[in-house]
Structures are given as C-alpha cells and as structure tokens.
Amino acid sequence: MAWFCNYYICERCDTPWTDEWSCTCDDDCPRCGSRHYSPFKSDDLTHVVEQDGERFIVLWSPETAEDSPEYCELESFPTREAAEAWLAHDKILS
Ligand SMILES: [Zn+2]
Known part of the structure; x- marks a missing residue:
C-alpha cells in the first residue's frame, strides 16, 4: 500500500475528477455514474513535504494505510529544498 x-x-x-486512495483503483463517474474508469494519471503521495511553522516535515504513508494516508513524520528540514533533496536521495536508495 x-x-x-x-x-x-x-x-x-x-x-x-480526482480521488485519493491507497491504490490506483478504478472509480465511477460522480456525475453520470458511468462505471469502471481507470485513472489516466496518478500522483504518488506516499511521501509528501508539508510546511509546519518554520520547518518542512517529510511525511510518509505507511504500508498499513488503507482508507486514510495515516502520515508519519520521518524528518524535518529548514527548507523545502532540503526536504525534497533528502526525499530524492531516499528514493534512489530504496
Ligand atoms: Zn460521466
């Protein structure tokens, strides 16, 4: 997940329309009810950077997340650039 x-x-x-979920699943049209559309695009929000006061927090949605992201704090940084650089480095390693 x-x-x-x-x-x-x-x-x-x-x-x-957009929908946030723990997988890239099919969905039904909210307007006409036409069914079983696959997403044409998905943003991976497993890792996100959020500003909290003067810090930028890297959040991670754990494997156990199902109907909400259940974000956990991984690290915090003084700038968004530092947080994203750390995240990019982490993704290369994993
Ligand atoms: Zn429709």
Whole structure:
C-alpha cells in the first residue's frame, strides 16, 4: 500500500475528477455514474513535504494505510529544498 491521488475523466460526459486512495483503483463517474474508469494519471503521495511553522516535515504513508494516508513524520528540514533533496536521495536508495 501507499497513497495516491488518482485522476479520471469520464468518456460519456467528459467530467474530470480526482480521488485519493491507497491504490490506483478504478472509480465511477460522480456525475453520470458511468462505471469502471481507470485513472489516466496518478500522483504518488506516499511521501509528501508539508510546511509546519518554520520547518518542512517529510511525511510518509505507511504500508498499513488503507482508507486514510495515516502520515508519519520521518524528518524535518529548514527548507523545502532540503526536504525534497533528502526525499530524492531516499528514493534512489530504496
Ligand atoms: Zn460521466
């Protein structure tokens, strides 16, 4: 598991919508109810950087997350750049 923001578009009524979930699953159109669309794009939100006062916190959604991200704090940094650099380095290693 992880955490994703999924992007969909309905082929019947052209309605775009997004849904956050722990997998890149199919969804139904919220407007016309047309069913079983696969996301055309997914953002991986398993790791995110959030500002908290003067610090930038790296959050991680654990494997056990199912219906909410259940973010845990991994590290905090003085700048967003430092947090993202740390994250990029961590992704290369894993
Ligand atoms: Zn639709």
